[in-house]
Amino acid sequence: xxxxxQTPKFRILKIGQSMTLQCAQDMNHNYxxxxxxxxGMGLKLIYYSVGAGITDKGEVPNGYNVSRSTxxxxxxxxxxxxxxxxxxxxxxxxxxxxxxxxxxxTRLTVV
Amino acid sequence: xxxxxQNSEALxxxxxxxxxxTCNYTNYSPAYxxxxxxxxGRGPVFLLLIRENEKEKRKERxxxxxxxxxxxxxxxxxxxxxxxxxxxxxxxxxxNNNxxxxxxxTRLTVKx
Numbered sequence: 001x002x003x004x005x006q007t008p009k010f011r012i013l014k015i016g017q018s019m020t021l022q023c024a025q026d027m028n029h030n031y032x033x034x035x036x037x038x039x040g041m042g043l044k045l046i047y048y049s050v051g052a053g054i055t056d057k058g059e060v061p062n063g064y065n066v067s068r069s070t071x072x073x074x075x076x077x078x079x080x081x082x083x084x085x086x087x088x089x090x091x092x093x094x095x096x097x098x099x100x101x102x103x104x105x106t107r108l109t110v111v
Numbered sequence: 112x113x114x115x116x117q118n119s120e121a122l123x124x125x126x127x128x129x130x131x132x133t134c135n136y137t138n139y140s141p142a143y144x145x146x147x148x149x150x151x152g153r154g155p156v157f158l159l160l161i162r163e164n165e166k167e168k169r170k171e172r173x174x175x176x177x178x179x180x181x182x183x184x185x186x187x188x189x190x191x192x193x194x195x196x197x198x199x200x201x202x203x204x205x206x207n208n209n210x211x212x213x214x215x216x217t218r219l220t221v222k223x
Contacts, residue, residue, distance in 0.1 A: 004154075033210070042115065042200065042213035043155070058210055090154050098143050098204055100211065102154030 002026050006091050006103035013081040013110045021076040021106050023091030029101070031094045032074040033058075034066065036087040037105075043090065049074055050097075081110045113138045115214040117201060123220045124191055132186040132217045134201030139212075141203035144177050144184050149198045149216065158199075159186075191221045 007022045025032065030051045035043040045058030049068040063085060065077040074093075078085060088107050092100040118133035134144070142163055147155035161168045161177045161184070168175045174187040188195050198216040 035213075040120070040215060042215040045210050045212065048210050059212070092154070098145060098160055098211070099157045100147075100155075101157070104154050105152075 004091055004093055004101050004103035006089075006106050008106060009104070010107045011109070013078075013108065015081060015083065015110060017081050018077070018079050019081070019108075021078070021089055021091075021108075023074045023076065023103060024072050025074075025091075025093040025101070026072065027093060027095075027101065028071060029093035029095050030071065031097050032068065033092045033094075033100065034064070034074070034076045035090045035092065036060065037090060038087050046076065046089075078108075083110050086110045113212065115139070115201065115203060115212055117199075117214040117217045119217055120215075121218045121220065123222060126192060126221055126223050128191055130188040130191050130195070130219055130221070132199050132201075132219070134184040134186070134214055136182050136203055139182070139203055140206070142206040143204040144175075145202045145204065145211070146173075146175060146184075146186050147200040147202060147213075149200060155200055188219075191219075193221045193223050196220050 004025045033048040034046040037043045044060045047066040049055045088105045092102045094100045114137045116135045145160045146158045149155040159175045172189045176185045198218045200216045202211045202213045204211045
C-alpha cells in the first residue's frame with residue numbers, strides 16, 4: 001500500500017518552461033488536493049478535486065492547471081514557469097474531506 | 112480576510128514538560144479543526160480532528176481543545192519527548208468539506 005506517490009522529488013526548471021507534477025493514490029480516495037509550501041509559510045491550496053472529472057480552484061490557482069480523469073491520478077500542470085513558483089508542492093488525498101494523507105512532496109526550483 | 116495564526120514560530124521546552132501550542136482564527140466558521148505534524152523534508156501527518164460541537168479530544172499524550180467563541184484551539188503534548196520535536200500545523204475545514212486551510216505552523220523543540 002503506497003499511499004500518495006508524488007514524482008519527481010526534485011526538479012529545476014528554466015523560466016518559461018512547462019512541466020507536470022504527478023500524483024497518484026491507491027486508497028480509492030475521492031478527494032484530492034494540491035498545496036504549495038513556501039519557507040515559513042503555511043500550506044496554500046492550489047486546486048482540489050472531489051471526484052473524477054470534478055476540479056475546483058483553491059487560494060492560489062494562477063499559473064497552474066489540473067485534471068482528474070481517474071480516481072487515482074491528479075496531475076498538476078505548470079505552464080510558463082516563473083521564479084514565484086519556486087516552492088515545495090504537496091499532493092494529498094482523503095476519504096471524506098478530512099484526515100488528509102500527504103505525499104512526500106516535490107521540490108521545484110525555477111531559475 | 113480569513114486568517115489562521117499559530118502563536119509562535121518556535122517553542123522550546125524541556126523533556127517531560129507539557130507543550131501547549133495555540134491556533135487562532137478570524138473571519139472563519141470552521142466545521143472541523145485538525146492538527147498535523149510535519150518533519151523536515153516530509154509531508155504533514157494527520158494527528159487529530161475536532162468538530163465544532165466538541166470541546167476536547169484526546170489521543171494518547173495528545174489533547175486538543177476547540178473554543179468557537181474565542182475562535183481558538185489549543186494543542187497539548189504531555190510528558191513531551193525529544194521525538195516530539197517537529198513542526199505542528201493547525202488546519203481548518205469549512206462546512207463544505209471541500210478544502211482545508213493551514214496555519215504557518217509552530218516548530219517545537221523538546222530538549223533532553
